[in-house]
């Protein structure tokens with residue numbers, strides 16, 4: 477009978493790949509399961525990453541490849557598998573479509589997906605004017621005009637952040653009041669270069685090689701208008717990829733409850749990256765989580 481792995485890492489975005497590097501260096505017998513054909517996670521869909529220290533302006537796809545190559549160089553074992561569910565116990569059973577794998581510890585690093593609007597132009601201009609992350613891409617729109625679509629905390633925070641660098645920011649919201657925290661709203665309303673377009677939905681994003689305008693409709697009056705701009709930031713929500721772990725670990729709004737050490741409510745199961753409860757979802761924080769989670773897994777293995 478085959479021995480259980482010391483560690484199985486689910487997901488090979490920045491969190492899972494950083495965990496793979498740390499696990500190889502800790503000499504843990506590790507397997508990484510990734511449902512996609514290519515490792516890198518959300519980073520692969522990023523046109524340019526300009527906030528990962530030491531690699532200014534690197535293409536997202538290149539960064540994804542580099543992270544994977546690093547783990548490969550250290551001899552990490554990968555399998556292309558989608559994890560469907562987990563059976564918990566002293567030895568944990570990881571159930572995939574055709575195979576089941578056994579392990580003493582687990583790192584859940586399945587990330588998140590940014591919700592799309594589904595309007596014409598959104599896909600075409602993704603990475604060349606349409607963004608789902610103001611922290612990541614705001615700096616590319618310095619002294620330009622941008623719009624944020626959404627009405628929650630993230631949308632308002634994005635608009636405030638962009639107002640520091642853009643000449644003009646529109647906040648486009650389909651209702652006549654924002655869902656965001658009142659304190660955030662006060663900060664937003666005080667900004668002279670932010671204009672809020674209430675009761676308004678985006679119909680399409682248009683342009684040639686880059687974004688040139690956003691077409692809008694006022695849902696109360698039916699009036700249509702076009703905004704000339706260069707950037708569209710879509711902040712209509714982010715969904716953690718945690719469905720396979722329902723009932724396994726405690727969650728909050730679908731995010732796995734875990735602190736910086738990755739420790740979850742289930743002994744021997746750790747969470748890393750965008751899928752866990754945290755303040756800042758970025759490549760650098762995901763990678764840090766991967767390192768911390770392996771350290772926690774090592775401690776657990778030493779004690780059991």
Ligand SMILES: Cc1cc2nc3c(=O)[nH]c(=O)nc-3n(C[C@H](O)[C@H](O)[C@H](O)COP(=O)(O)OP(=O)(O)OC[C@H]3O[C@@H](n4cnc5c(N)ncnc54)[C@H](O)[C@@H]3O)c2cc1C
Pocket residue numbers: 486487488489490491492509510511512515516517518519521522523524525526527528557558559560585586587588589590607608609612613717720748749750751757758759760762
């Ligand atoms: C468009 C865009 C631009 C961004 N730009 C930047 C930027 O410039 N700078 C920055 O710091 N951050 C940026 N981010 C955020 C950054 O990409 C994320 O914070 C980071 O990728 C999170 O890493 P992760 O490993 O936690 O999750 P992910 O990157 O989401 O990776 C999770 C992996 O798990 C796999 N997976 C999911 N479910 C399963 C399953 N059941 N079984 C097996 N595998 C599974 C997925 O296929 C994926 O490969 C951007 C995000 C987006 C969407």
